[in-house]
Amino acid sequence: MTSSAILPAKGLADRLTAVFWRHPRVLLAILLTPPLLWLGVVYLGSLAALLLQSFYSIDEFSGVVKQEVTLKTYAELLRPSNFDILVRTVTMAAAVTFACAVLAFPIAYYAARYAKGHWKAAFYLGVMLPLWSSYLVKVYAWKLILAKEGIIGWAAERTHTSWIIEGLLSIPGLEGSSLSTSPLGTFMVFCYIWLPYMILPMQAALERVPNSMLEASADLGATRAQTFRTVILPLALPGVIAGSIFTFSLTLGDYIIPQIIGNSANFIGMAVYQLQGTAGNIPLAAAFAVVPILIMLVYLTIARRMGAFDAL
C-alpha cells in the first residue's frame, strides 16, 4: 500500500470542511447568526420597545404619544380603577393555579404510577391532544356548555339541581345571569384550558419517584397516608411548581377568555388590548403589559429556588 497518509481535498466542500475544522467558531457563527439575528432584533427588540413605550406618556388632550421618558404612566397604574384590575387578575391566577393543581393530581398520579403499556400511551395522548388542539375552539366549546340554555343548564334542570347554580351565582363577586357571564364561568374555563399544562410536569415529577423509596417507607412502618404526605408529596412538589408557572403566567396575560366568558370586569390582558386599540393609549397598555413580566420574574426566581426548573 503506497497511498499517502493525507488525502487530497477535492472541491470546495472539502476545503470548507477543513476551514470549519481548523476554526470551529466559524461554523458556529454561521449557524447562529441568522436565528440570533431574528430573535435578537424581532423579539428582544420589540421587548425593548415595550419597555420604552411604558416610559412614554400620552397627552390627555391631543391623544398623541409623547416620546419622552417619564414615570407618569406607571403612576397611573396605581389609580384605584387600574389597581383593581391588577388585583383581580392576580387573584384569579392564584385561584386557577390552586384548582388546577388539585384537579391535575389524580390524573397525573394515576398516569405516572399505574398506567402501563397501552394505557400509558393513551394517557399521554389524552393529555397532549387537548393541550395542542385549538385554543379558540376550546373556549368556544365552553361558551356552548355554560350558556343558560346549554348542556349544564339542561342537566341541572333535569336533576333538579339548578338551585346550586343559582346559589353560586348569587355569591357576591360571582354575579352573573348565567355561568357564562359570571367570573365563576371564567374561572372554570381557565382551569379547563390550562389543566394539561399542570398535568404534564406533575406526571413527570411523580414518575421520577422511585418505587424503592415507597417500598422503603412502607418497610419502615409508614401508613399509605403517611407515605403520601412525607414522601410522595414533597418529591412531587417541584413538578407542581413547574406546572404552576404555566397556569399562573398564562392566566395573568389572557384576554380572550374573560372577554368571551364572564362579566365585563377587566383583567390585565383585556386592559392592554383595549388601551392599545381604540383608545390609542399605547404607553399605558405597555405599562400594564410590563406588570406580568415583573410578577413572573419574581415567581420564576422563587420557583427556581424550590427546584421547579429540574422538573421541567
Next chain:
Amino acid sequence: MLSDRSPLSLRAAAIGGLLFLHLPILLIFLYAFTTEERSFQFPPPGLTTQWFATAWYDRPDIWPPLWLSLRVATIATSIALVLGTLVAAAMTRTAFFGRDQISLLILLPIALPGVITGMALRSAFGIMDIPFSVWTIVLGHATFCIVIVYNNAVARMRRLSGGIMEASADLGANAFQTFRHVLLPNMGSALLAGGMLAFALSFDEVIVTIFTAGSGSEAKTLPIWMLDELIRPRQRPVTNVVAIVVFAATFFPILAAYYLTRGGSETAGMGK
C-alpha cells in the same frame, strides 16, 4: 403503594379527568348539526347537515380569512424550519460561550404570555411606524414557531448517538456529505414533526395575531374571524362548522407529529 392495582376512586378520578378534557370538543361537533341557529340550546331541537353547505357556499366572509391563515402559517413555518434547525445544530456542539443564555432566549417566546409578545411587537410597530400587513403577522408567528421546531430538533439530536457524525467524518465525508447522508436522514422525521406542530400552532394562533394584524378587514385570520363571531354571532352553527375545520387543521398535524417523534432508540451503538 405496593399493589399494582390502583384504588377505584383514583382510577375513576383519573379517567373522569381525561373525559372532562375531551368532552367539550365533542359538543362542538354536535352543535354543528343543530337546527337552532340563535342560541346554544341543549339538547339540540333537531339535526341537519345544511350548515356545512351554507359555510361553503353562502358565507363569502369565511374564505379570505382561511387563505390568509394558510398563507401566514406556511410562511412562518418555512422561516421557522430554517432558523430553528440552524440554532438546534449549533446548540448540540459542546459548551461554547453564551450557550446557556441562548437557551434561555429561545425559550422566551413561549415562556412569556402571548399578550406580552403581542404588545411588544405592537410597541415596536408604533415606535418605528411600521404599518400592519401580512408580514407583521408573520413576524409574530415565526418567532414562536422557531421555538417549536427547535425543541423537536434538539430532542432528536440528543437521542442520536453522538459518534455517528464523527464516524462519518472519519470515513472521509466532508461536512456537507455528513449533513446530507447522516444528519438529514436521522433528523428528517423530527423536522417534519416540528414543522407540522408549528403549522398547527400558527393556524390556530389568535392572542399575538390580534396585536399584529391591525384592524383592516383584509387582516383577518380565521381565528380572528371566529373571535368576531363569538362576540357578535350570526349563524352560530356555521361558526361551529368553521370550528371543526380549525380543530381538524390542528388535530391531524399534532397526531402525525406524535407518531413521527415517538420512537425507540435511534442509536446503533453497543447496548443501546
Next chain:
Amino acid sequence: MTAAVEFRNVSRHFGNVKAVDDVDLTIAEGSFFAMLGPSGSGKTTCLRLISGFEKPTGGAIRIFGEDVSSTPPHLRNVNTVFQDYALFPHLNVRDNVAYGLMVKGMGRAARHAKAEEMLALVKLDAYGDRKPAQLSGGQRQRVALARALVNEPRVLLLDEPLGALDLKLREAMQDELKALQHKLGLTFVFVTHDQHEALSMADSLAVFNEGRIAQIGTPQDIYDRPATRFVADFVGSSNVLPPDLTRALGGPAEWASLRPEATRLAASGPVMGPVTALRYLGSGTRVVLELQGTEVAALVPAGQPVPAEGTTAAIAFDKGALHLMGAV
C-alpha cells in the same frame, strides 16, 4: 522505514488540565501497538490526535512522515473503530460498510462488492441486509471493523473496542483481531485499560499515566522490567518492595518489583512475617505475607502445601526475578 505514526513533544491542554503532556511516541509500520492506561491517562486523547478529532496545543504529529497538523479528519487516510461502534442506524449493514467508499464517489455495484468482501473477512457475509439494531454487540463490533477496513487506511485505530463484550467473546475477538492484522499487514493502534489484553495482543505498547508515557516497550520488557512503581502496579499484580525491604532481602537499597509467580514460599529466610491472606485461584493459591510492613504475595502452584493464616513464613526467589527500579 518510515514510522507509521510519530509524536514529537505533543501536548493537548484544556485550560489548566493537561490531558496529554509532552508525549514522544513512535509506532512502527505493520505493528500492533497498544496504548494502555487507566481512564483519564490521555491514551484516548492520543488516539483522537491521530485521527484528527483533537488538535494538539503543542508539538508535531506525523503519519508516515507527513505532518498532519493542518489536515482535518476526513482527509486523513486513517480510520477508527469507535468505542460505541457508532453504526449508522438508518443504513443496513452493507451500506454501513460501504459508506466510506460511497462518499469517495465509488459506484454502487463496485462498493457493494467490496463491502461483501469485507463482511466475509469478518465472517458476517450473510448479514448485509440487516439493520444495526438487529445485531448483537459482537456482530456490531465486526461491522464497525469492516466499515473501517474497507477504506484501506494506512493506520487503523481501535478505541477500547472489546470493552462491552463478555469474556469468552472478548478472547475470541482478540485472536481474530491479531490474525486479521497479520493477514492485512496494517498498522493497528489499540487503546485499552485492560493490561491482559494489551500484553497478549501488542507487539509493543505504551503505558500512560496522567497525560504522560510512563514506559514504552515490548510486553516482555514492561512486564519483567517495569520502569516505575506505577507501571509495576498497573501491569500485572506485582509486589512493590521499598528500599529497606529490598536491602534486607539481599539487594541494594532501591525500590524493586517482584512478580508473585516468581516468588516462592520458604520455611525460613532473611525476612520473615505472618500469612495475612489466602486466595484460592484454581491454578494455585495466592499467599500474602506481611514483611516489614509491606504486603508481599507469593503464588503457590496447585498441589503444593499451603500454610494456614497466621503462620510465619519467608519468601525465596531467583536473583534475576528481582527488578530494580531506582531509589525514587
